[in-house]
Amino acid sequence: MSCRINLDHVSQTFNAKGSCVTLFEQLSLSINQGETYAITGPSGAGKTSLLMLIAGLAQPTTGQGHYIKGQHTLPLSELKMDVGFIFQQFHLLPELTALNNIALPLKLRGDKHAQQKARHWLDKVGLGHRADHKPSALSGGEQQRVAIARALVFEPKFIFADEPTGNLDNDNAQRISDLLFHCCQAHNAALVIVTHSEALAAQTQHCYSLCHGQLQLSPTL
């Protein structure tokens, strides 16, 4: 069963100090499960807002978004159980060990094998030996690997990553992006990345540029 996200002529505006600011307008976009996407553009262009909108966490000012799940067309709010997030700042819970951070979404879902699955994912991202370490004892790259495992452990259909390598050096950034693409591909998850990194964007199948409120498909880099 293949799933897809459709955005149809969506616009996003907000009020700032009495004046209406338009982030983007009349955007149409499809995100297919199993494919990879990049959204690039200058700071303040509205990339993160667009990501929130695609993930169903925000409502567009005009236009509509749909979640096509097999034969069913659902509102975007139904998407939330099928998405995973990866942040630039990692946002691991500091009191929890690496293993427990990964087990967190599974435990919330009442998964009885949360610990085993989390350990499996920890091995997968190459941190099996750091299971009982807390985030403060991990390097930036290691923290991001834990964050990737946490986003993928419950096997979501869509992964949204906002600047996932923004805080990392080149070597680490390369390793993390390889891991990210590999994991998404292995689990047939769509990957939507917001990034300033041309190198990272170049690895995706579809690269979009958001500038002056317009979304344009960039030629493959």
Place this chain on the structure above:
Amino acid sequence: MFGQYIQLAAQFYWQQRQQPAQRLYRYTQVVLMVFIITLSLTANNIQSYLSNNLQSLLGADVVISQSQPLSAAQLAKVTAMSDEILLTQQLNSTLTHQQHWQRVRLKAVNANYPLQGQLLTSHSVGGPAKPTASGPSSGEIWLEPRLIASLGVSLGQTIDMGDAKLLLSRIVTHEPDRLMEGHNVDMRALINSADLPLLSQTDDLIHYRYLIKANSQQTQQLIQWQRQHLPAAQLHHKRGNHPLALFWKRTENVLGLASIILFFMAAIAIDLLSQVHVKQEQYFSAVCMSLGASRQMGIAVSCCKWLLGLLSILPLVLILSALLHYWIMGQLSHTFVGLNWKIHWQPLLQSVLAVWAIFAIFQIPVWLMLYRNSVALLFNRQEGGANHWLSKLSAVAVLSLIALIYSDNALLTTMMVTAILSAIVLMIAMSWSLLSIGERLTARLSGLLPFALFMMKQRIVSKSTQIIGVGLCAFLLLFTLMLLRDIGATMQVYQRQHDGNLMVSQATQVQMQALQQWADEQQITVRQHKPYLYANVVAVNQTALANLDIQPSDSLATLSRPIRLHWQQKVPSNNRIVAGQWWQADTKQWQQLSVEQEVMTDLGLAIGDSLSLIINNRSIDFTITASHVFRPGHGSITFWLQAPSELIDQVQARRYAMASLELQPQHWSQLPQLWQQHPSLRMVSLQEMTRRFDTTLAMITKVISGFTAMIILLAIIVILASISALQGKEGVKNSLIISFGFSRATCQQLNVIEWLVTASIAAFGAIAGTSIAGQLIYQSQFSLSYQPDWVWLLSTVTVIAVSVTALGLIASRHSLRRDVRSLYQQAH
């Protein structure tokens, strides 16, 4: 340079001022400062009042009082050391008129009375009082207005007392030596000394008081002479301590004990808030230092900011303290007539500086951290480690300091601290075990409860702190409420059940025989009957009582007066031996004593110590061989000091007895007949006891209510502080949960579960703490058997737990508003 520091500190301070954690920190500081300053101002005002009062109201330059008259030689000696001397004799008696009777403090004076000051009398109740040159003539009696109303007697009528018929000729409104009575509220009557032998009370304990006019040199001579030759007598002089001063000192110290409770809660609040506060200081200093500022500058700015914080709340603190002080003075003016509101600046300044010093102790870990750590470490926001434990140690040090300064009743303080520590240990153990077991048992279950338990277990340190904070507040609140409730209800029921409704506090052997005969005639059973004699404790291990280096306490205050010494062969049924050994029957070693445990603790006594007692002018050394405590359920008449029965063969002293009876309604009208024959028979009805008790209770209620209000206020602050401390973490957790695809309702449900678990453990800890405190304090301090009303206790703790949960949920609503976007905002 210094100006720059202040400017930067002010900027930093004003930016942080409105943050919730800073606001709570400020509230805690305000509450504590208001409490300490008000207490200090009130104490000072009363001390000053008492001092002035003493100068003008003692009625003599020196007063010597004791329960025997001075011998001719002693009187000659005292007369030689003074300008003028006047004897007054006081005794407790019962006046009757028709069907009315009333216990009174009767004072017999001669024509020279008063020696100094003004005696004011009037010719009608409520009429103008006029200075009167001398006391009543022979055959006359003067009563105070309350007594006239109580007996239903009018001026011109006669009152029968023993063989005397006394004419009520005046109403006495003020006696200049009245101050010697301290806070005694007994009704008062004046007669002429010549009439005293006619009252058939020669066997009774008469208090002889010698009012002496003396200059300062003579006063010093008298003091020296009294210490050497009359150690059992009490001496007061204008340059000495007021008899009420010790009473106030004790009251002040009890308030001090309560302040330990308040400080404990404030320490928890400050400790919780410092989790947020320290990080901000750390980050700010790290930024400044990374921009080229020196380490000293970081510390200087932090100090300036801390000082600015205190200065900014000072005006509010002073206004609130002044208002509260004004109100308390108004309330106390009923007890201390003529007490006026006045601000004393020196103690005010001292209190402010003392509280600031205490706050500085809480701040020291922050400054040490800035001094020791590098910029990198400051940025890293390390948690735990040495600073964390230094902060905890600071809190413990502050509490110990307060306990050391204010502790009045060492036993009570120890008990309270024991109960608090037990509750803390219990709550820590419960938090760890319940959360660990709960997490393990529910690991294979689905639902939000396993997740909530998992999260709480993972955050065990911060959660335990929160649970302890809330639990201690609930415990202190519950205990205060329970004490307030039980002290009224249980005591009355208890006394009626075990002691009958008439208590005989002092009866001579003749009076006791008459009472027994009267009881037999009326078919009344005498429930308890215990003999005693009066003794004065003058020295402990050969050191005079006045020279003992110990804190003032109830025990010490009582021991400075004649006390009842009971003799007994076997351990009384309402006593239990807690240390040493009770003597063998028929022992030849009659100089042994069993001392009540609280007295032992207050005076720092141990088995084997010696106590010097003066019994009927003879000094006898006793060795403490046992220590006993009260055992409820077998009558309430118990004694602080008990000796072997062989004592009575060895000492010649007047013997008295205490007893209790249960009277039926028809017997009460027969009592005046008994009193008429034996006016000095000291009996008190339960009704009268209840009335006195109610007056005391009303005062206690006011004090406890005030403290309850402060405890509730601090409890709210502690809960808000505990939420504020975890707010950031909670916000991230809620945002992440939403990012995992869950709704805000899930976060809300998790929050409810967490608060219910927190409140339940806290409630259990509160019940356990209350129970421990009840077991320890009720029996020892109030002679009450601790019989908790579980329905009331559980309902109250449920109300507290529900309130805590509700407050927790309301205060957490901010972190529940978070979504995935908030993670971005936090990151930026």
